[in-house]
Amino acid sequence: MIESSVWHPFTQHGLGEAIPLVTRAEGAVLHTADGRRIVDAISSWWVTTHGHRHPRIVAAMREQAERLDQIIFAGWTHEPAEELARGLRAMMPDSLTRVFYSDSGSTAVEVALKMALGYWLARGEARHRILVMEHGYHGDTIGAMSVGARGVFNRAYAPLLFDVETVPFPAAGHEQATLGALTRACAGGEAAAFIVEPLVLGAGGMLVYPAWVLCEMRAICAAAGVLFISDEVMTGWGRTGTLLAGEQAGIVPDILCLSKGLTGGAVPLAVTMASEAVWAAHYSRDRATMFFHSSSYTANPLACAAAVANLAIWREEPVLARVADLGARQAARLAGLAAHPAVSGVRQIGTIAALEIGGRDGYLSALGPGLLRFFGERDLLLRPLGDTVYVMPPYCIGDDDMDRVYAAIGEACDLIAAGKFV
Numbered sequence: 258m259i260e261s262s263v264w265h266p267f268t269q270h271g272l273g274e275a276i277p278l279v280t281r282a283e284g285a286v287l288h289t290a291d292g293r294r295i296v297d298a299i300s301s302w303w304v305t306t307h308g309h310r311h312p313r314i315v316a317a318m319r320e321q322a323e324r325l326d327q328i329i330f331a332g333w334t335h336e337p338a339e340e341l342a343r344g345l346r347a348m349m350p351d352s353l354t355r356v357f358y359s360d361s362g363s364t365a366v367e368v369a370l371k372m373a374l375g376y377w378l379a380r381g382e383a384r385h386r387i388l389v390m391e392h393g394y395h396g397d398t399i400g401a402m403s404v405g406a407r408g409v410f411n412r413a414y415a416p417l418l419f420d421v422e423t424v425p426f427p428a429a430g431h432e433q434a435t436l437g438a439l440t441r442a443c444a445g446g447e448a449a450a451f452i453v454e455p456l457v458l459g460a461g462g463m464l465v466y467p468a469w470v471l472c473e474m475r476a477i478c479a480a481a482g483v484l485f486i487s488d489e490v491m492t493g494w495g496r497t498g499t500l501l502a503g504e505q506a507g508i509v510p511d512i513l514c515l516s517k518g519l520t521g522g523a524v525p526l527a528v529t530m531a532s533e534a535v536w537a538a539h540y541s542r543d544r545a546t547m548f549f550h551s552s553s554y555t556a557n558p559l560a561c562a563a564a565v566a567n568l569a570i571w572r573e574e575p576v577l578a579r580v581a582d583l584g585a586r587q588a589a590r591l592a593g594l595a596a597h598p599a600v601s602g603v604r605q606i607g608t609i610a611a612l613e614i615g616g617r618d619g620y621l622s623a624l625g626p627g628l629l630r631f632f633g634e635r636d637l638l639l640r641p642l643g644d645t646v647y648v649m650p651p652y653c654i655g656d657d658d659m660d661r662v663y664a665a666i667g668e669a670c671d672l673i674a675a676g677k678f679v
């Protein structure tokens with residue numbers, strides 16, 4: 258342990274748990290100051306897609322650093338931002354014609370919500386209610402928390418969170434309840450937008466729902482004129498087996514949020530892509546209707562250069578084949594644990610595999626800290642969501658490292674089943 262003044266995110270320092278000092282990374286592996294070799298089985302919290310320090314992304318940032326580090330983006334532009342916007346236009350659905358930059362998934366969501374409200378103000382309709390899905394997660398800023406699940410994470414801030422209307426999660430066999438609730442919420446002319454994580458609710462516990470439900474939800478919103486915001490911050494960039502999860506349902510949103518894998522996971526950057534109608538609502542000779550949002554580092558050139566390199570990797574390397582291969586390797590290993598007495602359920606979508614261990618006690622489950630320590634002692638970066646253990650590695654992870662991950666999960670399950678897990 259090191260003497261430190263650093264206050265870490267989502268960390269209870271009072272528990273006195275050791276905080277490893279990471280000095281180097283490559284591919285799916287982290288190296289620590291004390292010489293440990295750690296397998297990064299959750300892609301450094303869902304961001305690393307191709308692997309740490311992909312040579313093309315590193316080179317792009319290095320070259321960009323020699324030319325232009327940072328420039329105000331209100332009324333100014335630069336080549337990496339322009340090139341990235343062109344690349345995104347070519348790669349993402351045609352109807353998403355406009356690219357707005359920010360710095361994180363949370364800000365991409367804030368921007369999406371503000372765009373939706375601006376859209377309705379410009380149209381002269383008093384619509385400001387945001388519809389959300391139960392168990393959703395969209396980030397940790399006040400607006401992003403408002404549209405996410407309420408719980409222990411945001412209890413202290415509840416008085417600041419705005420009201421939303423929540424539709425139930427479409428659990429297997431209960432899909433019609435979701436669709437019915439969404440239809441009712443869209444009626445009445447107060448709903449501005451519906452924000453949802455397509456196909457899998459990440460922080461909510463890797464909860465998966467079928468593509469046809471996503472497709473129906475999109476149609477319900479379209480019929481009512483309610484803007485559909487797809488939060489693909491986690492699901493984008495191949496995580497669910499396709500570039501975007503929405504592809505599997507054949508849907509295109511009005512507003513799309515991307516971050517995490519946008520730079521391959523190297524540096525922070527986000528985009529909110531909008532339809533021409535959302536853009537047009539803000540477009541006029543009247544300065545009062547411009548889009549009022551900026552942050553100091555909007556479209557930072559180094560970050561945009563990294564993202565341009567990521568897009569080139571997507572165009573020129575067999576990324577989707579790697580994703581499919583990783584999915585198959587996950588499936589084979591997951592099958593080996595599905596019938597384990599300590600496992601009450603398994604699910605998988607694309608590169609994401611999840612196991613339900615014991616009962617469902619929520620995020621502060623009694624098993625959680627023990628599991629975290631157990632995996633840490635085995636040099637694995639795995640961070641269960643309560644009783645949900647999930648594996649979401651960089652696409653380049655090797656078979657030996659995958660075997661180590663699943664052997665450790667199996668070992669934990671054996672101890673739990675034997676009542677010996679502490």
Ligand SMILES: *Cc1c(COP(=O)(O)O)cnc(C)c1O
Pocket residue numbers: 360361362363364366394395396397454459460488489490491492516517
């Ligand atoms: C991680 C995440 C966010 C927040 O992104 P940050 O970069 O951590 O702010 C938003 N939405 C979803 C679906 C996420 O998984």
